[in-house]
Amino acid sequence: MNADIRPIRTPAEQALVSALGSLPETGGGRLADLRRASARAFVENGLPHRRVEEWKYTDLRNLMREAVPLASPATVARADAGARLLNGADLRRIVVANGAVVRELSDLDGLEEGLSIATLADALASGDAVLGQLGGIVPARYDAALALNTALASDGLVITVAPGAQIERPVHVAHVFAGDIAAASFARSLVIVGAGAHFTYAESFEGPEGLAYQANVATEFVVGDEAHLDVVRLQEEGAAAIHLATLLFDVGRKAQLHTFGFSSGAAVARTSLYATLSGADSHVAFNGAVLVKDRQHVDSTLFVDHTVPGCESRELFKHVLDDNSRAVFQGKIVVRQAAQKTDGRMMSRALLLGDDAEMDNKPELEIFADDVACGHGATCGAIDEDLLFYLRARGIPLKEAQSLLVQAFVGEAIELVENDVLREALVERAEGWLRARG
Amino acid sequence: MAMLEIDNLHAKIDGDEGKEILKGLSLKVNPGEVHAIMGPNGSGKSTLSYILAGKEDYEVTDGSVTLDGEDLLEMEIDERAAKGVFLAFQYPIEVPGVATMTFLRAALNAQRKKRGEAEISTPDFLRLVKAKSGALGINPDMLKRGVNVGFSGGEKKRMEILQMAILEPKICILDETDSGLDIDALKVVSEGVNALRSPDRGMIVITHYQRLLNHIVPDFVHVMNKGRIVRSGGKELALELEANGYAEYQQDAA
Numbered sequence: 001m002n003a004d005i006r007p008i009r010t011p012a013e014q015a016l017v018s019a020l021g022s023l024p025e026t027g028g029g030r031l032a033d034l035r036r037a038s039a040r041a042f043v044e045n046g047l048p049h050r051r052v053e054e055w056k057y058t059d060l061r062n063l064m065r066e067a068v069p070l071a072s073p074a075t076v077a078r079a080d081a082g083a084r085l086l087n088g089a090d091l092r093r094i095v096v097a098n099g100a101v102v103r104e105l106s107d108l109d110g111l112e113e114g115l116s117i118a119t120l121a122d123a124l125a126s127g128d129a130v131l132g133q134l135g136g137i138v139p140a141r142y143d144a145a146l147a148l149n150t151a152l153a154s155d156g157l158v159i160t161v162a163p164g165a166q167i168e169r170p171v172h173v174a175h176v177f178a179g180d181i182a183a184a185s186f187a188r189s190l191v192i193v194g195a196g197a198h199f200t201y202a203e204s205f206e207g208p209e210g211l212a213y214q215a216n217v218a219t220e221f222v223v224g225d226e227a228h229l230d231v232v233r234l235q236e237e238g239a240a241a242i243h244l245a246t247l248l249f250d251v252g253r254k255a256q257l258h259t260f261g262f263s264s265g266a267a268v269a270r271t272s273l274y275a276t277l278s279g280a281d282s283h284v285a286f287n288g289a290v291l292v293k294d295r296q297h298v299d300s301t302l303f304v305d306h307t308v309p310g311c312e313s314r315e316l317f318k319h320v321l322d323d324n325s326r327a328v329f330q331g332k333i334v335v336r337q338a339a340q341k342t343d344g345r346m347m348s349r350a351l352l353l354g355d356d357a358e359m360d361n362k363p364e365l366e367i368f369a370d371d372v373a374c375g376h377g378a379t380c381g382a383i384d385e386d387l388l389f390y391l392r393a394r395g396i397p398l399k400e401a402q403s404l405l406v407q408a409f410v411g412e413a414i415e416l417v418e419n420d421v422l423r424e425a426l427v428e429r430a431e432g433w434l435r436a437r438g
Numbered sequence: 439m440a441m442l443e444i445d446n447l448h449a450k451i452d453g454d455e456g457k458e459i460l461k462g463l464s465l466k467v468n469p470g471e472v473h474a475i476m477g478p479n480g481s482g483k484s485t486l487s488y489i490l491a492g493k494e495d496y497e498v499t500d501g502s503v504t505l506d507g508e509d510l511l512e513m514e515i516d517e518r519a520a521k522g523v524f525l526a527f528q529y530p531i532e533v534p535g536v537a538t539m540t541f542l543r544a545a546l547n548a549q550r551k552k553r554g555e556a557e558i559s560t561p562d563f564l565r566l567v568k569a570k571s572g573a574l575g576i577n578p579d580m581l582k583r584g585v586n587v588g589f590s591g592g593e594k595k596r597m598e599i600l601q602m603a604i605l606e607p608k609i610c611i612l613d614e615t616d617s618g619l620d621i622d623a624l625k626v627v628s629e630g631v632n633a634l635r636s637p638d639r640g641m642i643v644i645t646h647y648q649r650l651l652n653h654i655v656p657d658f659v660h661v662m663n664k665g666r667i668v669r670s671g672g673k674e675l676a677l678e679l680e681a682n683g684y685a686e687y688q689q690d691a692a
Contacts, residue, residue: 385494390531393491394545394601395519395552404544408535408584 013046015067016184020151031124034135038150041142048144054272057328057360058299060144063268064242068214070152071098071183078178080105085204085234089421091172098177099185099215100155114165114197120156120188130158134190137220137248139274139303145244146272149218153188156219159201163194163224170200170232170419177207177215177241184214195224195252200419204234205265207241212267218246225252225279232422234429236265239294243269253279253308260417261288262426263298264433270299277304277311277339285314287417289410289426291433292325293354299328306339306369313343318413319350320406321357322437332364333374340369346376351383351409353402403434439507440466441640442609447501448665449489458499459485461665467609467640474643474651474676477662478684483644484528486662487613490642491525492518505609519545520552522608524601526615530594533585538597541585542567542604549605570603574630592623599630610634610641616650628653648680663687 009017020039047064048055074082079097083105087093094117095105101119108117123131135150161167177185193199201221207213215237223229237243243266251257263269273286290298304313319327329348350359361378383405391401410430417423442465449460459482467473477483489496490503492515503510505521513521533541547557558566571581574596586594595615602610612631616624631654635641643654651659651673659675660667661684668687669675 386531387533389491389493389515390527390533391536391541391545392515393519393525393527394541394605395516395549396544397516397548398514400544400548401516404536404540405533408533411535 009046010061010065011067012064013061015069016148017043019070023151031131031134035151038147042144042147042151045142045144054141054301054330057330057362058268058270058297060270063297064214066212068182068184068212071177071179071185071213073100074098074102074176074178076102076104079176082176082178082206082208083174085174085206085236086172086202086425089172089425091170091202091421093172093174094157096156096173096175096187098179098183099153099187101157112165112167112169114162115167116160117171118158120158120190121154123158124154128158130160130190130192133192133222134188134220136222137250137274137276139248143246143272145216145270146218146246149186149188149216149246152216153186153218156187156189158190160192161194161197161199164196165194166198167200170202170422173201173203175203175205175215175217177211177213177238179213180211182212184216187217189219191219192222193224193227193229196226197224198228200230200232200422202232202234202422204236205243206236207238209238210240211238212240212242213238214242214244216244218248220248221250223249223251223255223257226254227252228256229258230418231257231259232417232419232426233259233261234426235261235263235269235271236429237269238265239267239296241266245269245271247271247273249273249275251275251277251279251282251284253281255279255282257282257284258416258418259286260414260426261300262414262429263288263300264291264429266296266298268297270301273300273302275302275304277306277308277313280308281310283312285416287315287413288317289413289430290317290319290327291410291430292320292327293322293437294325295323296325297328298326299330301328301330302332304331304333304344306333306335306342306344308338309340309342311339311342313345315346315348316413316416317348318410319348319359320410321350321352321354321359323354324356325354326358326360328360329378330362330364331376332366333376335365335367335369335372335374337368340371342369342372342374344372344374348378349409350380351406352380353383353406399438403437406434407431440468441506442467443502443504445502447489447503448499449485449496450499452495452497459496459665460489462501463662463666465660465667467642469640470637471658472635472641472643472654472656474645474656474659475662475667476645476659476676476679478688481662482665483662484613487525487611487642487644490523490611491515516548517552519605520549524605524607524610526598526602526610526612528613528617530586530598532587534587536585538581538583538585539567542601545601546604566604571600573633574600574603575626576600591618592620592627595619595623595627596630599627603630603634608639610639612641612643614644614646616645616647624650624653648676651676661687
């Protein structure tokens with residue numbers, strides 16, 4: 001006899017299932033089908049928990065129990081007041097508040113030749129052909145955060161860089177949560193960088209300190225042959241927030257892709273990065289710095305899939321953990337049989353400042369080709385006492401000596417950011433984090 | 439009262455139930471004096487220098503150390519530095535990612551701040567470093583690199599003397615500053631140290647070999663063995679040690 005399987009849902013899951021149920025069932029075409037399939041997948045699988053290997057250390061079902069409504073649009077004034085990160089730097093700024101583009105605050109005029117920026121809402125309304133590529137990069141396994149995003153996001157950005165275009169000024173998408181009621185926002189973007197083009201994409205995330213809002217953002221990047229794309233993320237969500245990010249990359253032949261994620265915000269943050277290297281001889285680097293304190297939980301999970309020969313991948317993540325915080329690094333590199341001459345190196349280092357901090361490092365290599373050079377490493381430890389003694393013996397007080405050493409530690413990763421403006425901004429954010437430690 | 443007074447100092451490795459490393463060491467250093475401490479390996483010379491600087495791996499079980507009448511052992515490591523204690527390390531450590539200039543400036547300003555003085559201005563600081571590093575033959579490129587990163591043994595020792603010259607301590611403790619130096623480097627480093635000799639400043643020069651004392655001529659020489667000073671004399675004592683070795687002291691103390 002087959003018993004009915006009635007999943008027991010948490011309040012958060014129930015609220016999300018209800019939100020999915022209230023979506024209009026109208027509309028045909030690929031995207032509508034995709035939305036419906038994603039919604040069904042979530043209704044079936046719910047939020048991931050610790051028995052799902054990819055979420056082993058970030059039991060989202062447990063960490064995200066409370067139900068919150070879907071976010072309503074923010075007023076321009078509130079969005080403006082809330083979006084402070086990377087302001088003033090020479091970046092083309094676009095503000096996305098509560099998951100919706102705020103045109104009044106966005107610099108969408110005088111775009112460089114070869115750069116086009118549309119909102120996802122407009123592209124959906126006009127049936128823009130470029131949307132044929134949305135949802136084109138699909139993870140090997142069900143990803144709850146991405147499924148929710150696909151089903152629920154109604155705005156975000158569609159950015160295309162024409163083949164050969166060299167866009168010097170970075171585009172900065174400033175995501176902000178603005179409101180007084182904890183709510184869930186969803187934003188979805190698509191970035192297409194044409195063959196041989198050069199582009200720098202930055203995004204920042206912030207919101208009110210005490211509010212348990214949830215931000216779910218997913219961005220797909222299609223990196224053309226011989227294109228060069230830099231992605232810099234600054235995640236400084238409010239201290240009670242949940243931040244779920246999915247980054248999806250398809251990387252062409254001889255392309256260069258560098259990403260850097262700086263994460264010091266949110267109560268719970270998870271960034272899942274999926275990269276498929278589908279053109280030979282590309283060079284990719286996925287780097288990051290995570291600075292956490294109190295009871296923060298920040299998870300960086302990477303899936304890098306080498307499907308073609310001759311690609312080089314590099315990962316360097318630096319984690320600094322104070323108080324009772326927890327950081328997770330999972331890095332999975334798959335080297336398919338065809339991907340001969342792959343050169344992959346992954347390193348995750350953690351510095352534990354707090355006695356009760358926890359670092360979980362899980363590097364995984366799956367190699368099916370026989371002529372490759374792959375390596376990984378993970379370290380975890382306290383600040384070197386001999387280094388501290390040396391600095392203090394010259395008169396530098398303990399906290400300042402620690403700060404200098406922590407800065408040097410994360411600096412090794414931050415200095416990999418190519419764009420000067422963004423690199424300096426990140427150094428400044430790291431310094432700010434250390435100053436706030438007192 | 440002497441500037442630095444070490445009285446009947448007993449110490450062991452912290453948490454170690456085992457034997458004492460310092461067993462009743464006494465020494466007085468007045469301003470302007472240079473004291474050499476010589477002795478065989480394991481006599482406790484480096485331990486003494488670490489305890490004076492405040493390294494936390496040791497536990498003082500008896501005795502006292504005062505600097506200008508203040509209890510040095512009660513002070514934090516950085517407080518001691520601000521009061522004028524400087525240890526030139528036997529093995530200066532590499533600090534990757536912390537530029538030498540950043541480090542020097544942080545150290546100088548931290549000490550000035552603790553003494554209630556204003557921070558040094560950027561032009562004044564640059565002038566100061568340029569003057570002092572030039573005299574020690576330190577190349578400006580080295581100052582841009584991480585502290586001691588990739589430096590040769592001789593370069594590291596010169597960097598220690600540069601720090602000393604910039605921080606202008608009251609009491610300098612040089613722990614085997616001659617180790618790892620060739621003759622030319624020894625000369626440069628010694629000249630740097632001699633330039634810092636002053637009527638206001640005391641020095642303790644720890645060494646195995648008389649060689650260094652040809653360049654930095656001490657006022658007093660002490661022989662240390664098994665955790666205490668077993669003989670003191672003038673600079674001629676160093677020559678005697680060079681000729682006869684430490685064997686007689688090691689037997690005496692056994």
